[in-house]
Amino acid sequence: MKKLYEKRVSKEDLYLLKEHSSVESEELQHLVEQECSVSSNEWRTFIEYFLLTLGSGLLVSGIVFFFAYNWNDMPAFGKFAVVLGLLVVAVYCSVTNRMTESTRKVSLVIASVLVGVLFAVFGQVYQTGANAYDLFLVWTITIIPWTVVSKFSVQWLGLVVLVNTTFSLFFSQVSTELNFYMVLSLFLSFNITLFVLPFLIGRMQGFVPSKYYTAIMAFVCTCIAVFSISAWIFTISSNYDINDLMGESIAVILSCVWIGASYYWSVKQRNILFFSYFGLAVVSILFMLLLKWFKLEIVSLLLYTIYIIGATYGLIKVIMHMKKTWKDERE
Amino acid sequence: MKENSQFNTILSSLEAKGVEIDQTGIMQKREDNALKTVFIKIISVVGGLIAMGTFLGFISLAFARDSNFDILFLSFGLLSMIGCYFIHKSTDNAVRDGVGIALYISGFVLLLAALIQHDFIPTNMYIATIVIASISLFLYKNQIITFIAATAIIIGCHGLLFENFSNDYLSLLLLVLLLSVVFLFYKETFLRSTSLWWNNNYQAILVATFCYCLGLSIMTSVEMFLPYYGSERMLFSYSTKVVFILITLGSLYILLDRALIQNTVIKGMSIVITAVFLYLLGIDYPAFIVGFLFALWSYNNQFKTGIVLSICTFIWAMGMYYYDLSISLLAKSISLMLSGIIFLSVYWVIHKNWKQDEQE
Structure with a gap:
């Protein structure tokens, strides 16, 4: 399969010359056009792919629409x-x-x-x-x-969507008596399993799931974990029957294990995305604790504001620092 | 890295020609850009929005007994904006993106809240949005602020048109945005190499305009909003459609030129099939043609996110087209199949021609 773009100097790098050199505008323009323009061959490849995809996409849609038109008859x-x-x-x-x-x-x-x-x-x-x-x-x-x-991340992602849809429908249509925390624990367990499974199976097949699969699955698992912990923070135990809270500790422990593991993995693999998710999870949980500890009144609103600004600053600072450190270590 | 060595060669050749280059500055900026991930940009904006919400809540509660809310909001808004200005003098990226953005969003909203408290007239509020955002475009040197300000300007224009021009406004706004995006793509090299301001703000303005235009084209292709897209005045309706066609075909002509396609048959055929495609689908469903056009321009300008977004828009438009009850399924099916067959025929002709060229 031909590549859509050949490797070349980044346009953004060349435009830095505008601010950091005495290069004339015309010369910079010429330089960008010469070094960064899409070549005639690349255009040919793109046009062929584009026409083929567009044509077959439209034709197939037309055929599907035609069947839909006659479906009832x-x-x-x-x-x-x-x-x-x-x-x-x-x-x-x-x-x-x-x-x-x-x-x-x-x-x-x-x-x-x-x-x-x-x-x-x-x-x-x-x-x-x-x-x-x-x-x-x-x-x-x-x-x-x-x-x-399949050895294909899109296929795995499709399976993730199907598994989650199946269980959502199962909990809403069939097993309605299962309590909230059990459902959360099961969702987190399924998603963690589906996250790890392609890596384990891939070892035997020489397949590594794509970056987008890792990014999406890690994000989904972190969201469920943070949501479970937040629910636990805001739950007032005395208002509920003991059966309603069954599985509460499992959900919280599982969530903490996931968040802890994501930190360990990020440091071990020097993976900035995992580290960023971990940071965001910690900041969000601390914010939930603040919301719980301080009732909604004047001083607490000011405290929230200060916390959010400080946390945003801190998170950005730490992520940038770690990224730079890991980059330097690699080099 | 091959690209790095290529870049260093370019720098050396420029220096040999007598051009003075601040290599440390360039390396520093490259490093800064590499560290600023999309994640960080999203965190800055989301953090800013939440901080704005809680700060607004704090002021409202703290001064609940005060009747002069407008003056209060104005003072805090101005203070936030001024604070943001000074914070942007800092060399620390995290301060600029973490604290600066939160202050900017809070200041912006507080200034608008002051206006709403003083006297709520929608037109005035939209004008104020445009004015505040335009000033910030020149005041702050930050890509995220430029993106927020550019989006705010377009929202302001959208609101103004909605208030004053009833049904005609959507097609007019879509045309202006389409024209702006095409202009930005077409003149990228010129704008960025001749003006330092454009060089710093180009990407943020392009992304804001591009996304809004794409979003608007999707909106105007949804059956619920379709009545707003058309105009009751025939002359206006036809003239906007003519401009729409001219932008599309003109863009195609320019792009074919850039792709160094000299063959008149291929050039003519491409323009004719695009015109047919426009007639069959693009005029009533702008998302089809905007997606088509933006995919081509994005490829030309190596705006990879743009290519993906354009394709997603195209798929979305297909879904909306299916659910349009004003056209029969048979008519939809025939127009889609015809467009598909035409594109595939052109692919076949072009593929055959180019293969022959390669063999010769």
Whole structure:
């Protein structure tokens, strides 16, 4: 696959010359155009990709719209034939050697989506009357083996969305008696597992999940952890029955373990993103404690303001310092 | 690093030509830029917004018995703005981004709150927003403040148009924004190499205008807002559409020139299919054509986030188009398939032509 951009000098670096040198405007203009302009070859690559993506995207959408137009009048067999036909094509494209690796991976994602469409059509045609939870559960279970062998972060991210949707629907439609803290603990556990799993499986496959997967999953886990601790801070135990608070300590311990582990991991791997999330989590939890300790009145509002300004400053200062230190150590 | 050595070679060749270069300053700035991640920028703005909220709450409660809220807000607002100005003289990035931004946002909102307390007239408030934001564009040397100020100016203009021009305002604003973004992309090198002010503020202004324009194009492609996009005056309606088409086709012509595509057949064909695409989808659903146009310009100016945002806008527009009940599914399907077939045919012709060129 051809690259959209070749490696070149950064435009931003060249523009620094405006402020830090005596270079003439015309010369700088010439320099930027000469060193940073997109070449004719790069344009050709981009135009080809752009036209191909745009054309096929519009055509496929048009075909989907056409089926949607005739959907109600189509016999059940026709509906299944359309979805199954597309599924077979997508699965074939994901396993054949004739396609490039990226096309195969994208085809697998499309096939995973089509599995859900197939189950939805099944429910619609036979009026199964099942909970939406059932559909998502079967869909999730079906695509797990594909995800495990996919070596593709987008596929893993799709599985994360499906697992979370399934459990949200399960807790709202089926198991409504489970208390709030248990639900939070389970959500955190699922997401931590899904975060770690591709790394563990990837070791055997020579696959490392993309940076965006790590960034999104770490953020989601940190948010759930901070939310659990905040809920614990604001819960007044005397107002609740003991059964309502079951799992409270599990949720808090699990959240603290996650936050602590993210700090340990960030320092060990010199990962600034993890470190930033850790910093943000600590600042947020301290703010929640302030909100809890000081009732909403004049002095406390001033205190909040000072704390937020100070914390923002401190967080930025610490993140920048750590980033610089780790960068220097690497060099 | 290859890019680093290339940059050093450029610096050496410039020095050999007699250009004086402050290498330490450049390295310092490069390091500062590398340290300022998107995360830090988001933290600054979010922290600033929360601090503004609690500070506003503090003043309101502390002086609840005072009837002169307008003077109070004005004094605190001015104090915050002045404080922010002095903080920006600091050499510490964390102070500027952490404390400075919080003071700026608080000051801005307090000044507007003073105006609302004094006499709430929407038009005056929008004008005040534009004036305060315009002054801050020249007063503070900070990319985040420039971004906030540029966004505030556009919001002010949006509000003013909404108050005074009823239904015509959305298409007019969208046109002006589209024109501004295209101008910024087209003249980037000129603006940044001739003016120091533009060099420092260009990226923040571009991002603010780009995002607002993209957001507005999405809004005008949502069925709920579609009635606001059209105009009841026929002449106005047609003239805005003509300008819209001219911007799109003009941009395409310039970009094809920059891509060094000399073949008249390819040039002509590209312009014709874009015009057909405009006719089929782009005029009524601006998000399609704005996404298309911005993807091309973003590629040309190596604005990678812009490419991703443009593609997302395009996908969003497709979803909105599906749910538009005023057009039948059959008509939608035919227009989409036709556009798809045209683009694929052009791809086929171009691919064949270029492959032949490579073989020769």
